[in-house]
Amino acid sequence: MAPRGKTLFLTLVHIWFCNVIFISNKCKATRPTPKFPAILVFGDSTVDTGNNNYLKTVFKGNHYPYGQDFLGHVTTGRFSNGKLVPDFVASMLNIKETVPPFLDPSLSDNDLVTGVSFASGGSGLDDITGAIGGIIPFAKQVEYFKTYIVRVQGIVGEKVAKTLISSAVVVISSGTNDFGFNFYDFPIRKLEYNISGYQDFLQNKLHIFIKELYELGCRRMAIAGLPPVGCLPIQMTLKTPHDRSCVEEENLDALVYNKKLARLLPKLQSLLPRSKIVYADVYKPMADMINNPQKFGFVETNRGCCGTGLMEAGPFCNALTAVCDNVLEHLFWDSVHPSQAAYLYISKYLEKNVIPKLIDQNNLTGRMTVMNKFQTLHDKEKMWTMQC
Numbered sequence: 001m002a003p004r005g006k007t008l009f010l011t012l013v014h015i016w017f018c019n020v021i022f023i024s025n026k027c028k029a030t031r032p033t034p035k036f037p038a039i040l041v042f043g044d045s046t047v048d049t050g051n052n053n054y055l056k057t058v059f060k061g062n063h064y065p066y067g068q069d070f071l072g073h074v075t076t077g078r079f080s081n082g083k084l085v086p087d088f089v090a091s092m093l094n095i096k097e098t099v100p101p102f103l104d105p106s107l108s109d110n111d112l113v114t115g116v117s118f119a120s121g122g123s124g125l126d127d128i129t130g131a132i133g134g135i136i137p138f139a140k141q142v143e144y145f146k147t148y149i150v151r152v153q154g155i156v157g158e159k160v161a162k163t164l165i166s167s168a169v170v171v172i173s174s175g176t177n178d179f180g181f182n183f184y185d186f187p188i189r190k191l192e193y194n195i196s197g198y199q200d201f202l203q204n205k206l207h208i209f210i211k212e213l214y215e216l217g218c219r220r221m222a223i224a225g226l227p228p229v230g231c232l233p234i235q236m237t238l239k240t241p242h243d244r245s246c247v248e249e250e251n252l253d254a255l256v257y258n259k260k261l262a263r264l265l266p267k268l269q270s271l272l273p274r275s276k277i278v279y280a281d282v283y284k285p286m287a288d289m290i291n292n293p294q295k296f297g298f299v300e301t302n303r304g305c306c307g308t309g310l311m312e313a314g315p316f317c318n319a320l321t322a323v324c325d326n327v328l329e330h331l332f333w334d335s336v337h338p339s340q341a342a343y344l345y346i347s348k349y350l351e352k353n354v355i356p357k358l359i360d361q362n363n364l365t366g367r368m369t370v371m372n373k374f375q376t377l378h379d380k381e382k383m384w385t386m387q388c
Contacts, residue, residue: 032094035359036169038115039095040148040218041086042141042209043173045121045337049084050077050101052121057134059122064319065306069327069340077101079121079314081305081333082340086117086171088347093169093355102144109155115168118144121314124178125205128188138174138205142212149216165217169358171280172209173224175257178202180229184250185238199257203264214272220358222350223265224280225258228287233303234335237310244302246290258283278357285349289331289342296345299329306334313337 041047045059053062053076060077061067067075069082078084086099095114100107102116120136123129127137136144153161179198182189189198210221229235230247239247262279269277290301303309305324306317313334324330333339338346 034094035355036093036095036167036220037164038113038168039086039090039093039099039171040115040145040165040168041099041117041119041171041173042138042145042213043119043171043224044123044177045079045119046176046224047084047086047117047171047173048077048079048101048119048121049086049099049117051103051117051119051136053077053101054103054105055120055134055136057122058315059130059133059135060314061121065317065321065323068323071098079334079337080340080343081327083343085173085343085347085350088344089169089171089350089355090115092347092351102148112148112151113155113164116148118148119173122177123174124176124181125174125202125209126178126182126189129178129181138209142209142216145213145216162217166219166274168218168220169355170213170218170221171224172206172221173282174206175202175224175226176229176232179226179250179253180232180235184229184235195253196256199253199260202257203260206261207264207268210268210277211272214275219275220360221275221277222280222354222358223261223277224282225261226254227282228290229254231286231290231302232336233309233332234311234313236302237335246302254283276358276360278354280350280354282346282350285346286338286342289345293331296331297328297341298331300324301331303330304332304334304336305330305339309335311335 041049050062052060061079062075062077064075066080067073067078067082070076070078083098087097090099091097099115099117100111102118107116118136118141120141122133122135123137125138130137149161149165152164156164183195183198193201206223210223213221228246228251230250235247235250236244258281265277265279269275289296289298293299293301304312305327306312307321309324309332312321313336317334327333327339328341330339331342
């Protein structure tokens with residue numbers, strides 16, 4: 001190459017490189033800072049973003065019409081027409097737009113470090129919940145979390161991984177399956193417990209689970225209570241098929257359970273140094289949508305959008321099943337799970353009433369250490385792809 005041509009070539013490379021850095025820095029300057037470096041999710045189908053796809057189970061949502069309103073109309077395995085609460089919360093916290101399932105074999109370093117879901121549709125705090133369904137019980141979710149920690153340590157190092165885990169927001173959603181499967185619809189546990197005893201049994205299980213997560217490094221946990229269980233379309237179908245009214249006894253049980261949980265969590269927090277363990281009330285926003293549907297744009301609140309909306313869920317909500325004309329008017333997507341629109345309203349409620357209680361201003365330095373460490377790697381990727 002002639003000297004003049006070589007000089008021109010180097011000049012163009014220099015300009016390109018400087019522009020890439022400028023673009024990357026500009027994106028960095030305008031990107032909101034995440035309030036937490038990662039989100040870690042445990043629980044049942046309300047927060048399973050696709051783990052059941054990789055299991056030998058019939059409890060799957062990886063087929064149409066599930067996911068019809070997800071980005072790209074993809075059937076991700078979420079038990080909804082679109083996103084779930086963890087997805088919305090992660091986006092609201094500026095962590096990422098969606099939370100991937102831990103069992104996804106294509107997870108990138110960025111996916112892992114910014115958080116995943118270990119949840120499994122059909123699981124519960126009670127060991128017998130979903131035991132014959134081939135799902136991931138809570139004990140196994142903890143084992144997967146241990147594997148996750150090792151993988152993250154391999155990406156950012158042991159010290160930063162420890163800070164990452166302690167600064168991450170942890171979401172736990174469970175209990176509905178325990179009562180539905182074991183106490184109301186298939187009353188196996190009624191042979192051993194009355195309702196109060198079973199509530200205490202489950203919360204003791206939850207206590208043990210929270211302590212296990214704490215010992216593995218988790219410090220900031222949002223624990224969801226029960227929704228109005230008696231207002232789930234499937235419960236109405238089984239208990240009040242003629243007038244399709246909420247089963248008030250089951251709703252009362254849920255309220256009592258939630259009051260016990262709200263009292264338990266501060267006690268746990270006091271026993272676990274430097275922890276923040278917060279009760280996440282999902283009953284109130286759900287009840288508000290049920291009792292005041294017009295305020296949220298809902299027309300139908302006592303049946304799902306999929307099929308008749310009376311019984312269809314999981315394998316019975318499938319490509320051969322008709323769906324409603326306007327899912328935005330339905331609080332429930334199928335006979336068990338809320339629609340994406342309902343999940344969005346619940347997420348906004350949690351963003352306002354729960355997330356602020358988890359933020360520790362004294363821990364900002366630790367969070368920034370993690371975010372800066374991984375953001376450097378992330379920005380290098382963006383620099384070479386020249387994408388904002």
